[in-house]
Amino acid sequence: MTTLTDNDVAAASHEASVRRAREGAAAPIATPLDDARAQLAEAIALLGFSDGTHRLLATPRRELTVAVPLRTDSGETTLFTGYRVQHNFSRGPAKGGLRYAPNVDLDEVRALAMWMTWKCALLDVPYGGAKGGIAIDPRAHSTAELERVTRRYTSEILPIIGPERDIPAPDIGTDERTMAWMMDTYSVNSGYTVPGIVTGKPIALGGSLGRASATSRGVTHIALAALRHAGLEPARSSAAVQGFGKVGADTARFLAEAGVRVRAVSDQYGAVANDGGLDVEALIAHVRETGSVVGFAEADELDRDAVLTADVDLLVPAAVEGVLHEANAADVRAKVVVEGANGPTTPAADRILREQGVLVVPDILANAGGVIVSYFEWVQANQAYWWRADEVESRLEERMLNAWEHVLGYAGARGLSLRTAATALAVERVAEAHRLRGLYP
Numbered sequence: 001m002t003t004l005t006d007n008d009v010a011a012a013s014h015e016a017s018v019r020r021a022r023e024g025a026a027a028p029i030a031t032p033l034d035d036a037r038a039q040l041a042e043a044i045a046l047l048g049f050s051d052g053t054h055r056l057l058a059t060p061r062r063e064l065t066v067a068v069p070l071r072t073d074s075g076e077t078t079l080f081t082g083y084r085v086q087h088n089f090s091r092g093p094a095k096g097g098l099r100y101a102p103n104v105d106l107d108e109v110r111a112l113a114m115w116m117t118w119k120c121a122l123l124d125v126p127y128g129g130a131k132g133g134i135a136i137d138p139r140a141h142s143t144a145e146l147e148r149v150t151r152r153y154t155s156e157i158l159p160i161i162g163p164e165r166d167i168p169a170p171d172i173g174t175d176e177r178t179m180a181w182m183m184d185t186y187s188v189n190s191g192y193t194v195p196g197i198v199t200g201k202p203i204a205l206g207g208s209l210g211r212a213s214a215t216s217r218g219v220t221h222i223a224l225a226a227l228r229h230a231g232l233e234p235a236r237s238s239a240a241v242q243g244f245g246k247v248g249a250d251t252a253r254f255l256a257e258a259g260v261r262v263r264a265v266s267d268q269y270g271a272v273a274n275d276g277g278l279d280v281e282a283l284i285a286h287v288r289e290t291g292s293v294v295g296f297a298e299a300d301e302l303d304r305d306a307v308l309t310a311d312v313d314l315l316v317p318a319a320v321e322g323v324l325h326e327a328n329a330a331d332v333r334a335k336v337v338v339e340g341a342n343g344p345t346t347p348a349a350d351r352i353l354r355e356q357g358v359l360v361v362p363d364i365l366a367n368a369g370g371v372i373v374s375y376f377e378w379v380q381a382n383q384a385y386w387w388r389a390d391e392v393e394s395r396l397e398e399r400m401l402n403a404w405e406h407v408l409g410y411a412g413a414r415g416l417s418l419r420t421a422a423t424a425l426a427v428e429r430v431a432e433a434h435r436l437r438g439l440y441p
């Protein structure tokens with residue numbers, strides 16, 4: 001287990017952040033951790049909190065880096081690196097997803113864990129924030145290899161997770177099958193079944209109805225409210241969605257069901273567009289068959305990143321961090337951006353979009369549906385009592401729209417962007433928990 005040094009903490013100030021060029025970028029772009037720290041610094045300044053409180057909230061409470069050896073199907077041994085970062089647990093157990101992607105690194109996991117803390121506080125679910133990841137390309141491995149990697153990683157992080165400590169869930173590259181393997185590994189080590197150790201599990205193992213689509217439902221509730229707030233009638237609006245995975249595909253489907261014309265979507269391999277509106281159900285079936293949106297017959301092919309600047313009312317980035325940055329933000333034509341992904345907009349892009357009058361609904365609000373229903377799942381699993389799908393969905397909608405109104409009101413009263421308002425509200429709640437427990441902001 002690593003302990004943070006003063007050098008690590010010093011990097012909490014945005015000015016001190018190390019900026020690095022991402023491969024292929026026209027200009028150096030800040031890392032997700034730089035972005036998360038810059039957002040925190042802005043909230044701290046607004047709230048007038050001390051340097052000590054800033055350092056406390058900028059610093060993960062606990063970090064674990066683990067080696068994950070794998071015996072491949074062909075009998076060779078290979079090694080991956082895995083991480084679990086618990087950013088904060090002052091309001092309850094740490095909570096957050098597990099990501100499998102080749103470029104996962106400690107700083108990315110630190111950023112994602114910090115955003116989880118603010119998300120849980122903003123939505124008032126009784127959790128702190130965590131995130132995990134393994135630097136692995138899941139598409140390059142068989143199911144059997146992924147199962148062995150998941151079980152080994154779970155065993156390595158076992159000392160710091162648990163239903164009262166830290167509860168993983170799916171994120172990029174992982175799914176309910178991954179959660180089932182994690183739950184089984186943890187349960188075998190405990191000597192009894194522990195359904196509350198993960199969320200996003202299969203229903204048959206104590207998962208919640210509505211969890212698989214919860215993030216997308218939440219994004220859609222917020223997108224429809226944000227369109228109306230911007231004076232746009234959803235049934236006469238158009239949208240583009242970046243990313244067609246667990247979050248993006250269902251968001252496109254729910255938007256289309258609400259009457260929004262989904263004109264363009266993308267995945268890692270490319271993008272497709274249809275000005276009259278894509279048949280999202282047919283596109284989902286195509287992706288199930290082929291593994292990509294590319295090649296969908298009822299659409300035109302588009303450059304992958306052209307979805308971000310498509311001529312639409314609503315843009316939903318639902319893929320990875322940092323996709324809206326200084327070099328492309330001015331080209332965004334959407335009037336409303338709703339962040340399905342975590343960290344898709346850099347602070348520089350945020351400023352440009354605000355100057356252009358684009359309404360940006362931040363990740364910690366917009367994509368909180370997943371962790372809300374994860375919380376419902378954990379409650380149900382711990383009580384061994386399951387709710388109906390309509391109960392889950394109506395409670396999800398109520399929480400999302402209450403948080404939307406709250407953030408909107410706070411931002412409006414103070415002339416803030418929705419991101420600054422949401423972050424400040426969340427940071428204030430976390431600082432309050434520390435204050436009540438004996439550390440003063």
Ligand SMILES: NC(=O)C1=CN([C@@H]2O[C@H](COP(=O)(O)OP(=O)(O)OC[C@H]3O[C@@H](n4cnc5c(N)ncnc54)[C@H](OP(=O)(O)O)[C@@H]3O)[C@@H](O)[C@H]2O)C=CC1
Binds near residue numbers: 171215247266342368
């Ligand atoms: N799952 C959840 O409950 C939650 C997820 N999130 C966030 O939502 C985002 C998406 O997560 P999730 O849907 O679960 O992940 P998935 O792995 O299910 O899907 C990710 C999608 O993004 C696509 N993608 C990756 N890079 C690019 C790119 N450069 N351009 C276009 N598409 C790209 C992938 O393409 P391909 O299919 O070709 O690989 C895939 O379609 C992440 O930021 C995650 O942290 C936030 C809250 C909850």
Ligand SMILES: O=C(O)CCC(=O)C(=O)O
Binds near residue numbers: 367
């Ligand atoms: O469902 C959860 O616990 C966390 C989901 C997640 O990783 C996220 O909201 O980014």
